Amino acid sequence: xxxxxxxxxxxxxxxxxxxxxxxxxxxxxxxxxxxxxxxxxxxxxxxxxxxxxxxxxxxxxxxxxxxxxxxxxxxxxxxxxxxxxxxxxxxxxxxxxxxxxxxxxxxxxxxxxxxxxxxxxxxxxxxxxxxxxxxxxxxxxxxxxxxxxxxxxxxxxxxxxxxxxxxxxxxxxxxxxxxxxxxxxxxxxxxxxxxxxxxxxxxxxxxxxxxxxxxxxxxxxxxxxxxxxxxxxxxxxxxxxxxxxxxxxxxxxxxxxxxxxxxxxxxxxxxxxxxxxxxxxxxxxxxxxxxxxxxxxxxxxxxxxxxxxxxxxxxxxxxxxxxxxxxxxxxxxxxxxxxxxxxxxxxxxxxxxxxxxxxxxxxxxxxxxxxxxxxxxxxxxxxxxxxxxxxxxxxxxxxxxxxxxxxxxxxxxxxxxxxxxxxxxxxxxxxxxxxxxxxxxxx
Amino acid sequence: xxxxxxxxxxxxxxxxxxxxxxxxxxxxxxxxxxxxxxxxxxxxxxxxxxxxxxxxxxxxxxxxxxxxxxxxxxxxxxxxxxxxxxxxxxxxxxxxxxxxxxxxxxxxxxxxxxxxxxxxxxxxxxxxxxxxxxxxxxxxxxxxxxxxxxxxxxxxxxxxxxxxxxxxxxxxxxxxxxxxxxxxxxxxxxxxxxxxxxxxxxxxxxxxxxxxxxxxxxxxxxxxxxxxxxxxxxxxxxxxxxxxxxxxxxxxxxxxxxxxxxxxxxxxxxxxxxxxxxxxxxxxxxxxxxxxxxxxxxxxxxxxxxxxxxxxxxxxxxx
Numbered sequence: 001x002x003x004x005x006x007x008x009x010x011x012x013x014x015x016x017x018x019x020x021x022x023x024x025x026x027x028x029x030x031x032x033x034x035x036x037x038x039x040x041x042x043x044x045x046x047x048x049x050x051x052x053x054x055x056x057x058x059x060x061x062x063x064x065x066x067x068x069x070x071x072x073x074x075x076x077x078x079x080x081x082x083x084x085x086x087x088x089x090x091x092x093x094x095x096x097x098x099x100x101x102x103x104x105x106x107x108x109x110x111x112x113x114x115x116x117x118x119x120x121x122x123x124x125x126x127x128x129x130x131x132x133x134x135x136x137x138x139x140x141x142x143x144x145x146x147x148x149x150x151x152x153x154x155x156x157x158x159x160x161x162x163x164x165x166x167x168x169x170x171x172x173x174x175x176x177x178x179x180x181x182x183x184x185x186x187x188x189x190x191x192x193x194x195x196x197x198x199x200x201x202x203x204x205x206x207x208x209x210x211x212x213x214x215x216x217x218x219x220x221x222x223x224x225x226x227x228x229x230x231x232x233x234x235x236x237x238x239x240x241x242x243x244x245x246x247x248x249x250x251x252x253x254x255x256x257x258x259x260x261x262x263x264x265x266x267x268x269x270x271x272x273x274x275x276x277x278x279x280x281x282x283x284x285x286x287x288x289x290x291x292x293x294x295x296x297x298x299x300x301x302x303x304x305x306x307x308x309x310x311x312x313x314x315x316x317x318x319x320x321x322x323x324x325x326x327x328x329x330x331x332x333x334x335x336x337x338x339x340x341x342x343x344x345x346x347x348x349x350x351x352x353x354x355x356x357x358x359x360x361x362x363x364x365x366x367x368x369x370x371x372x373x374x375x376x377x378x379x380x381x382x383x384x385x386x387x388x389x390x391x392x393x394x395x396x397x398x399x400x401x402x403x404x405x406x407x408x409x410x411x412x413x414x415x416x417x418x419x420x421x422x423x424x425x426x427x428x429x430x431x432x433x434x435x436x437x438x439x440x441x442x443x
Numbered sequence: 444x445x446x447x448x449x450x451x452x453x454x455x456x457x458x459x460x461x462x463x464x465x466x467x468x469x470x471x472x473x474x475x476x477x478x479x480x481x482x483x484x485x486x487x488x489x490x491x492x493x494x495x496x497x498x499x500x501x502x503x504x505x506x507x508x509x510x511x512x513x514x515x516x517x518x519x520x521x522x523x524x525x526x527x528x529x530x531x532x533x534x535x536x537x538x539x540x541x542x543x544x545x546x547x548x549x550x551x552x553x554x555x556x557x558x559x560x561x562x563x564x565x566x567x568x569x570x571x572x573x574x575x576x577x578x579x580x581x582x583x584x585x586x587x588x589x590x591x592x593x594x595x596x597x598x599x600x601x602x603x604x605x606x607x608x609x610x611x612x613x614x615x616x617x618x619x620x621x622x623x624x625x626x627x628x629x630x631x632x633x634x635x636x637x638x639x640x641x642x643x644x645x646x647x648x649x650x651x652x653x654x655x656x657x658x659x660x661x662x663x664x665x666x667x668x669x670x671x672x673x674x675x676x677x678x679x680x681x682x683x684x685x686x687x688x689x690x691x692x693x694x695x696x697x698x699x700x701x702x703x704x705x706x707x708x709x710x711x712x713x714x715x716x717x718x719x720x721x722x723x724x725x726x727x728x729x730x731x732x733x734x735x736x737x738x739x740x741x742x743x744x745x746x747x748x749x750x751x752x753x754x755x756x757x758x759x760x761x762x
Contacts, residue, residue: 096728100510104509124511125730126511127510214710215622215710266600267600267617268600268623269600270599270600270603270621270622271595271599271621271708272596273599273600273601276602280602282602398728399728399729402724402728403724403729407709407713407716408712410712411711411712414619414622414710414712416712417712429531432531433531436731439506440506440511440731
């Protein structure tokens with residue numbers, strides 16, 4: 001029995017302390033990495049002429065998007081005799097824990113994908129390398145990309161991410177349900193009045209047209225999109241204070257709650273229930289990420305996808321973006337970095353294929369290609385690019401959402417707390433967390 | 444090592460050899476031998492338990508992110524924060540401890556009593572007994588991920604099977620099992636009982652089979668009915684097993700993570716976010732490992748106190 005106790009204790013310790021990989025030691029600062037010092041002269045990014053190298057490429061494309069990326073990677077390897085890329089997928093939920101641990105022990109990937117809102121955190125933690133010279137070697141500049149995405153990859157004046165795609169929220173509408181509810185399935189609502197009218201019409205036919213998700217992160221993303229539409233923002237200018245408890249935030253959250261209270265949405269919509277209902281023809285509108293395009297098609301849903309209707313005072317939508325990053329591996333071979341540049345450049349210019357996985361390519365030239373223009377839903381949702389919004393590029397910003405905002409929005413949408421109280425309380429928690437993060441990442 | 448042993452034997456005065464009658468006494472072994480036999484375990488114990496215990500405590504005295512160059516020493520600040528209302532961690536931490544406490548309180552009695560009843564039934568001889576023993580144990584072989592996701596969908600408020608069948612039976616069909624209180628506790632405790640009762644039942648069953656049948660015969664001769672036989676033969680016979688079950692069930696329940704992470708996802712708000720879930724979030728997602736380690740020690744200390752109390756109560760009864 002004594003053994004049992006100590007084993008339990010051990011589990012606690014290891015859960016709390018992550019003691020296992022703490023032993024692996026710490027990667028040095030990027031400037032200590034010899035590969036970085038030599039990097040400037042290492043290859044133009046157009047071509048790699050060095051000895052044969054094997055690159056390890058990690059990402060979290062475990063869904064329907066995985067096969068598309070794998071195909072691109074295989075095509076790349078077959079066209080490059082001296083670069084062989086091995087792709088490894090890890091679910092996103094544990095990706096951001098595994099990659100830092102692997103990189104710091106020198107075992108991790110050479111190239112990886114990271115979401116735009118995690119780039120700053122990983123830059124501050126010396127997991128990834130600055131890529132300014134990569135951008136220079138590849139002659140990439142702001143005008144080649146959507147500006148908001150291009151600029152979000154910068155942390156403390158240095159570039160750490162090369163954008164691959166943007167994946168915004170969009171309005172998925174079930175054509176069969178709209179028809180059944182007496183709506184024109186070819187005229188999805190674009191304004192608040194249209195949308196409310198459609199919901200009222202559906203309600204009169206006994207359909208709850210828009211299921212409001214309550215479980216994060218989907219619920220938080222929806223709230224953020226509405227917050228931005230109502231003219232608010234998540235944080236103040238220098239990201240020292242949470243600003244989501246502004247009037248705009250309260251109005252946005254109240255609008256969502258009223259959808260539930262007025263019966264346009266059921267109460268207590270659980271994780272994934274809104275998607276299940278949409279697929280089963282029980283609701284008409286599903287506001288979620290562009291990555292749903294293929295799964296919904298595979299499920300045989302007769303649907304369309306357009307930009308979010310404008311509910312607030314301005315157009316806005318939530319989005320995120322996959323970015324290429326190069327890992328700060330100990331003892332990295334400069335040849336691998338040179339080869340990585342070639343790989344990133346190649347995938348980036350071939351990202352029209354990637355768009356088929358349900359993405360909007362970040363590169364303007366690719367978006368303007370006919371291959372992309374022919375993808376109806378993708379190009380519909382790409383219309384939102386001028387006004388897509390992200391969380392700010394500040395290290396540890398994900399923690400603040402996870403710890404403070406997620407539970408607050410959840411409680412408000414479950415009708416457990418009134419929106420003003422929930423947002424105020426979480427904002428003051430967030431202010432403390434932001435202060436802690438500043439101390440942590442400056443120390 | 445071998446030469447050392449030879450020397451030691453040769454250096455011994457001949458007298459003792461004579462007294463031992465020429466052969467080696469069982470106690471006449473190299474004093475290192477028992478430790479060498481234990482060494483393989485001790486090495487693992489040292490690396491994976493002893494060292495992390497001390498290292499974890501060391502971590503808890505710093506603001507620790509294993510990748511940041513600066514890991515400032517903060518002394519007991521992480522602990523002080525946990526006990527200071529209004530600090531960034533104390534509110535969340537004690538909320539999660541409360542959730543863990545509630546889960547333990549609701550699940551342990553059920554997991555002590557129901558498996559005992561199951562074991563008593565399965566200890567009878569009836570056709571198909573082996574089959575039912577397997578059936579009750581079967582869910583235990585599932586991983587928590589399977590159990591969690593399975594029940595999250597079964598219990599979904601709007602698209603779940605459970606509410607569907609409740610509706611068919613004319614009962615309320617809009618209970619938000621996974622994100623309303625008190626139903627979320629049902630959604631956590633119910634599947635946990637279904638999932639792990641087989642394990643406890645098997646241990647009870649082994650205990651029941653260890654009780655001498657002669658005692659039952661004697662009790663029958665004395666005119667004891669079924670209930671009396673249970674009270675005066677079965678229960679006392681199961682006492683050590685009962686202690687074992689209570690202790691491990693409390694520890695397992697207090698370490699609840701997977702169910703809260705997958706079925707309720709902490710909802711509503713963070714009312715069902717367990718201590719381990721919060722510690723894992725802090726340590727492994729937010730990388731505030733110093734503070735997470737401090738929480739682990741506070742939790743471990745609480746569990747140690749509870750376990751000691753259990754032993755004390757059972758010892759007292761034995762006297």
